[in-house]
Amino acid sequence: GTDPAVGKAAAPSAKSVQYVLLSPVGDYFSGGGEVALRVLLNEEGMRCAPHMGMIKSGGNYASALGPIMKAKQDLNADQVLFCPNGDVQETGAANFILFDGNEVITKALDESFLHGITRNSILTLARDRGMDVQERELSVEELLERAAKPGCEAALSGTAAVLTSVGTLIYRGQEYQVGSGQPGKTTRDLRKALNDIQWGLADDPHGWLTTIPANA
Numbered sequence: 001g002t003d004p005a006v007g008k009a010a011a012p013s014a015k016s017v018q019y020v021l022l023s024p025v026g027d028y029f030s031g032g033g034e035v036a037l038r039v040l041l042n043e044e045g046m047r048c049a050p051h052m053g054m055i056k057s058g059g060n061y062a063s064a065l066g067p068i069m070k071a072k073q074d075l076n077a078d079q080v081l082f083c084p085n086g087d088v089q090e091t092g093a094a095n096f097i098l099f100d101g102n103e104v105i106t107k108a109l110d111e112s113f114l115h116g117i118t119r120n121s122i123l124t125l126a127r128d129r130g131m132d133v134q135e136r137e138l139s140v141e142e143l144l145e146r147a148a149k150p151g152c153e154a155a156l157s158g159t160a161a162v163l164t165s166v167g168t169l170i171y172r173g174q175e176y177q178v179g180s181g182q183p184g185k186t187t188r189d190l191r192k193a194l195n196d197i198q199w200g201l202a203d204d205p206h207g208w209l210t211t212i213p214a215n216a
Contacts, residue, residue: 028093028160029078033191036167036183037078037156040071041140043086064092075170079156088138094158095119096166098138099186100146108135118157118194124206125193144169144176153184163191 029037045067064080071077079091090096090113097119098105104126109115123133146152147169154166165183169176196202197209 025160027162027164028158029156029164031164033162033164033188034183036165036178036181038076038168038170039091039154039156039166040075040077040080041083041088041143041169041171042067042071042080043083043140045082045084068092071170077170081169083140086140088140088143089113091156094156094161094164097122097155097157097163098143098146099153099155099184100149101151102130102132104131104133105138105146106133106135107138116158118159118162121194121208122157122163122190125190128205140171144171147176147178150179151184152179153187154178155187162194163187 027033029035064082067080068077071080079093081091081096082089087107088096089107095114095116095118096106104123106119106123107113123135127133143154147154154169155163156166157163165187166178167181167183169178193202197204200209
């Protein structure tokens, strides 16, 4: 609990405590969005229990650490994209988005994965640009087929990742290049558009920012 007391028996607190820490941090992935990631496709496991995916829980992140560390050690992979039974879902710390020409494809919201705020922001900015945003099932087979196209892009979205390109998919012992294998224009443009709004360098048409007075 949060009460100023020490006891041997658990008891519900009369009040809850909520606090916010403001601290500058660097990019989650080294390279600041300028280096494309290597991602392992894992069809065997899941990031977390299916009905718990949409909950922002530390346990959900912890359960993915083992597979991520093994993928890093064995394959020099930056992340693991969990695709149980061939269903492309999310990585251990970010949502997955595919850009194929004017199409934007990402898994439809359900209980199996986190409903990322950054994911929603990127999809909103894509719609603002007239892109065809599709929230639906994406199979590993379709992902690899689209990834082979020269102009295709893939990216991970998240609070710390912002929008970071995926250049290589590792699947069943083989490596598949995504598009050019380098950060693509669509990913760069959408990342910059979101950062510019967050940093006050561009208009905020969706009311995402909240001004906090200096003496608050």
